[in-house]
Amino acid sequence: MSYDPEKWTVSSNDVLSISIADDDGYTSFKPAFTYPIFGDSEQIFGYKDLKINLAFHYTTFLPFLKVTYSEKLNDEVDDVKDKMLEFLPASTVVDDEQLWVETFKKEKVERGELIAKLDEYAVYKYGFDNEFAVELNKRLQILVLMFIEAGSYIDTSDSLWSLFVMRKDDTIIGFTTSYSYFKYNGGEEFDSNKAIKRRNKISQFVILPNHQNGLHGSQLYQAVINYWLADPEVQEICVEDPNEKFDDLRYRNDFKRLFEEGVLSNLPSSISKLDEAWFVSNAASHKLELNQFKKLVEMGYLYNEN
Template sequence: MSHDDWTANANQTVVVSLVAPNTNSESGLRTIGSFHPKFTYPIFGDDEAIFGYRKLQIELRYSAWDMRPNLNISYSKKFPGQGDTQAADIKEILHDFLPEVAFQNPRDFEAAIRQDHSGWTPPGKLVTSFDSGDKRLEVWKGSLGDPTVNQLLRRIQIFVPFFIEGGTAIDVDEPDADRWTVYFLYEEKKSTEFGKSEYIFAGYSTVYRFFLYQKPTITEASNGQQDQSKKDLVLNGDFDLSDLPCRTRISQFLVIPSFQGKGLGSKLYNVVYQDYLQHPQTVEITVEDPNEAFDDMRDIADLRFLRTTPEFNALHLNTSLLIPKSGPAPKDILDNAAAEAVRRKYKIAPRQFYRVLEMHLMSKLS
């Protein structure tokens, strides 16, 4: 009997589903959407394989509104241990990635989620709502310091290793939780079960605000006091950090597979971006390790928005300088001071801004 007979592909074996009570059945649940993780190597190792079971199935069900998880592992046979070769302890492995509630008995989970949840709303406060096709979507936001936000984030943190390559989950217990804001994207629909609104989780984004250390002015530096006293106030907790200028960083951003490719990621990004554009303390909005899909989405969203602003549209290449007949190459093809002023006004980080500006200017040339 080879090892391969006992080895399962973890990405195919794990099935994540969003479920809700079923109107047509006394006890059953209906599945709203299900999908496989894209990656499992941070959990099950580089080979993304699980050893020790036949016909292994790992079902991770979530109640669609509050994302209460439930893990259900089934198999036809378990490998009889031989010395050091033992079947993987799946529950033990997943304990590092799921909250305790996920390990509840499946029947208790089903009973819990069949309770009337009408009137439930996502944690935090409603930021905006919009229509997309035949769906109504809402974005809610709250601080990680809010226990309901914290609980929801804790439940979905496994989506980071599942879908964001190289992504790191947040330490939800960290003391400066208030510097994290979490945006939740939900579909809101009229429930046939309770006749009221029903919420279906569609995605989320976490945002962190860094205190921005601004270089002291020459006068401040020369007396060396003003800046130190500001720092002391912060360290002593006598000064509210939220009043200080900050760099705001989008840390994790995810739309769940059944909602992807419908323009919702772009919408969520725009909501987060516009929120911080209006936030007086935010000096710049950055993104932590964006992947190619996120970059593509953000380039299009930033370009669309910037093209609605007169200052950005006024930026142009001085084409008369492009092909000099003689003499040194011209330096002032673009009004750099004007470009920098637009960048600062719209709080976009330099690399991103100049990439988008280049796309814009090139499209004008062709």
């Protein structure tokens, strides 16, 4: 047997395949990241012809895991199946595809609170006092590790987390989690106003790769933002560590909303005519962070100039 390390080393991104199974077959794609599971080098040592197949059912996301290889170097190398299972829920069906099919056929989708309907697409909100939501999040969360750099799992025992899921009929298109902080505006206001005020933060946001670039990310974002804009408890909306693509999506959607509402389409002739109080009060009335709002106003001037 050859011990040439190169012959026994593979890229974990290459050998892992994620599939979504629906009634017609499978749609497969590769993960963007596997370092949270297999380490920074994203390599797996000790196997030949290694294949890791992770499949999900398209409505309930029941996971199915199958690991195959032609040779294993010895019993000391990491067990790939065990490594994957550390990040998957206990409900994951391993190896037995027939059992997986029988199990998902028996499962029922619970849709949660309908917050937006967009033709045949809909967005549902779940709190984690709902067992279905806790289990669904356990099934979805490995995608956070595999598609969001520095993504991590959330603690669903904290009731301030929520889950929003976008579906086309029952098919899952994408999801986002959010955290709702209490917003403390200082003692004076707190004492004079007993109403609860919140600062809601979008934390993890994923559109499944087979549904990306169809504006579903924008639709899910708008659904969540409109839901919070209509909620008098929510005072400010923010996003945790957005990446470049998400920033792009957020600016495009926030800009469109403020433009249509007349804030950015009716700006005074020069930005120097706007004082800090105008920025503070308009940012607050649109539930935006001050810096985010200032950037949107700058974009408004650039847009109106052209």
